[in-house]
Amino acid sequence: MNNSQNRSTRRNTRAWSRWGALLGGSALAIYGISRRSKSGAALAAAGGVLVYSGSRLNSQPGTIHAESSFTVNVQPEEAYRFWLNFENLPKFMSHLQSVHKIDDRRSEWVARGPMQFRVKWTAEIVDQRENEWIVWRSDPNVAFRNSGSVQFRRAPGNRGTEVTVALQYDVPAGAVGKAFARLFGKDPSQTIYEDLRHFKQLMEAGEIATTVGQSHGRRSKIVRLGHALYPDVRPRPIQTAQGRETLQEARVS
Amino acid sequence: MKALCWYGAEDVRVESVEDPKILNPHDAIIKITRTAICGSDLHLYDGYMPTLEAGDILGHEFMGEVVELGPEVKNLKVGDRVVVPFTIACGKCFFCEQQLWSLCDNTNPNAWIAESIMGYSPSGLYGYTHMTGGYAGGQAQYARVPFANVGPLKIPDGIPDDKVLFLTDIFPTGYMAAENCNIHPGDVIAIWGCGPVGQFAIRSCKMLGAERVIAIDRFPERLRMAEEGGAEVINYEQVDSVLGTLRDMTANRGPDACIDAVGMEASGHSIPFLYDNIKQKMRMSFDRPQVLREVILAVRKGGTVSVPGVYGGFVDKMPMGAFMNKGVTMRTGQTHMMRYMKPLLDRIMKGEIDPSFVISHVLPLEEAPHGYKIFRDKQENCTKVVLDPWAEAKAA
Numbered sequence: 001m002n003n004s005q006n007r008s009t010r011r012n013t014r015a016w017s018r019w020g021a022l023l024g025g026s027a028l029a030i031y032g033i034s035r036r037s038k039s040g041a042a043l044a045a046a047g048g049v050l051v052y053s054g055s056r057l058n059s060q061p062g063t064i065h066a067e068s069s070f071t072v073n074v075q076p077e078e079a080y081r082f083w084l085n086f087e088n089l090p091k092f093m094s095h096l097q098s099v100h101k102i103d104d105r106r107s108e109w110v111a112r113g114p115m116q117f118r119v120k121w122t123a124e125i126v127d128q129r130e131n132e133w134i135v136w137r138s139d140p141n142v143a144f145r146n147s148g149s150v151q152f153r154r155a156p157g158n159r160g161t162e163v164t165v166a167l168q169y170d171v172p173a174g175a176v177g178k179a180f181a182r183l184f185g186k187d188p189s190q191t192i193y194e195d196l197r198h199f200k201q202l203m204e205a206g207e208i209a210t211t212v213g214q215s216h217g218r219r220s221k222i223v224r225l226g227h228a229l230y231p232d233v234r235p236r237p238i239q240t241a242q243g244r245e246t247l248q249e250a251r252v253s
Numbered sequence: 254m255k256a257l258c259w260y261g262a263e264d265v266r267v268e269s270v271e272d273p274k275i276l277n278p279h280d281a282i283i284k285i286t287r288t289a290i291c292g293s294d295l296h297l298y299d300g301y302m303p304t305l306e307a308g309d310i311l312g313h314e315f316m317g318e319v320v321e322l323g324p325e326v327k328n329l330k331v332g333d334r335v336v337v338p339f340t341i342a343c344g345k346c347f348f349c350e351q352q353l354w355s356l357c358d359n360t361n362p363n364a365w366i367a368e369s370i371m372g373y374s375p376s377g378l379y380g381y382t383h384m385t386g387g388y389a390g391g392q393a394q395y396a397r398v399p400f401a402n403v404g405p406l407k408i409p410d411g412i413p414d415d416k417v418l419f420l421t422d423i424f425p426t427g428y429m430a431a432e433n434c435n436i437h438p439g440d441v442i443a444i445w446g447c448g449p450v451g452q453f454a455i456r457s458c459k460m461l462g463a464e465r466v467i468a469i470d471r472f473p474e475r476l477r478m479a480e481e482g483g484a485e486v487i488n489y490e491q492v493d494s495v496l497g498t499l500r501d502m503t504a505n506r507g508p509d510a511c512i513d514a515v516g517m518e519a520s521g522h523s524i525p526f527l528y529d530n531i532k533q534k535m536r537m538s539f540d541r542p543q544v545l546r547e548v549i550l551a552v553r554k555g556g557t558v559s560v561p562g563v564y565g566g567f568v569d570k571m572p573m574g575a576f577m578n579k580g581v582t583m584r585t586g587q588t589h590m591m592r593y594m595k596p597l598l599d600r601i602m603k604g605e606i607d608p609s610f611v612i613s614h615v616l617p618l619e620e621a622p623h624g625y626k627i628f629r630d631k632q633e634n635c636t637k638v639v640l641d642p643w644a645e646a647k648a649a
Binding site for chain 1: 254347
């Protein structure tokens, strides 16, 4: 309990300093640009530096550890079956581009990255108990050595399944490592939490709720800036019919 | 298509925007035949609700014809005439299973914003804040309806739009407010606010067997409408004290239940009102909880307070001592629409009620900005504005 309190306090402090830098920096930059003068340009540049530092806090190389839980209103069997087909993971895990099964135990994973940059590795299931847990680990020789586990527990009172996910990535130093770490944002557990929310939506409702691509009137510069700074908080629409078919297959098989 | 977009406090404009598209497998596109301005839209119009973005399309009361369907919507077909509920529900989560539709877990794409303010997120809503999803609204010619397999209610031909349009929100909202009062024979219910939701709450309390309904407002045309619905009325500008008047009218028992059908922008003349008003104008507070305080003080011991009025954030100076020591129950929530739409449609079909009584203005969509203004300022005896998205605007 103490530990989790500490963690949440630390998370809040970090979040505030990051938000402070981002908001203050953005305001400074906008004000600077609006003055259209030399001193304005200097202000804008200073603002830009603040925004940059705000956005890169927590994008340091090292180890990324993320853990989160969500209750999903389906039986453990159904959640387990869907997860065990690792090819389903990119539908709700935002850092993954694709996963292809090689055989029953091994699969090839591709993580998405900024620009055209991709990270690939092979992973293997090292432990599993039907309808209860799955543990996997990457090939130990890859640059982004990683491991993960998911656990499914029947929730009390017929409330569905408590799903707990833990992921760990060793991230090498350098630009590629930094770019990869940025996929998980300032708080990797929060990122996995949102991924799990999308898992829940897929399992329960058959789709991930979205407003990306909907109609709207002209957006102001400030609104557009906000969307550019925080693209990660706007869920993408899922692949429509195709995504649904895979989900149904998983339920039948 | 044409749509009403929000650009800031008291700045709404009808603009040409892109037509909506199917984005998810359970989506439908509706060609809107009728839409309306809701009292809760006025909180957006006045700029008191956080997390709206310039360019957002407003409106959550709309109906029309299905013109396009996503591949997973099996219960509707193109050409169906439907009323769309303002709360969006997935139909599969724990809350939908409990019929708590407005608390759906899966329809708010921005649940994280709501979680940071409220702990847990309610369902997505049309044309409202981004905290509740930021879905494009229905004060437009077309709208995208997500989870169309759950929400829209089919309407038989032959019954005019204006009789069924208010199944989208205000009739079920007034009805749930009355149901939340847990009405027993002999009960006296007091209702603050004789706007459209208050009007439907009055009539719903009567339907549910209330002995007496006492309605409180200050606009003569709204009080007259309340009387026509069977309520006794109090014009709060013409009495010394609403609490004292209610005490007199109930021989000192107090109302068994009180409904706050006003919400976050209450009016009044007292010192606390002035304090709330200044605080809200300076954006130090979202809410002006004058009525909420009054209903807690007015209700009888062990009574019920029902709150259909919308609140956005935090309120202060709550008479918590009265609330606790009098053993008051408070029941709240956005309306669990799918519980009420079909039974209330049946009541309309049987002729028990004609909800169009509340309409004072039917305007072309182009004149929606004017509609917002007169509805907010209660000009031209405005009680409810209905919009026709396809009517030609009169030359100004």
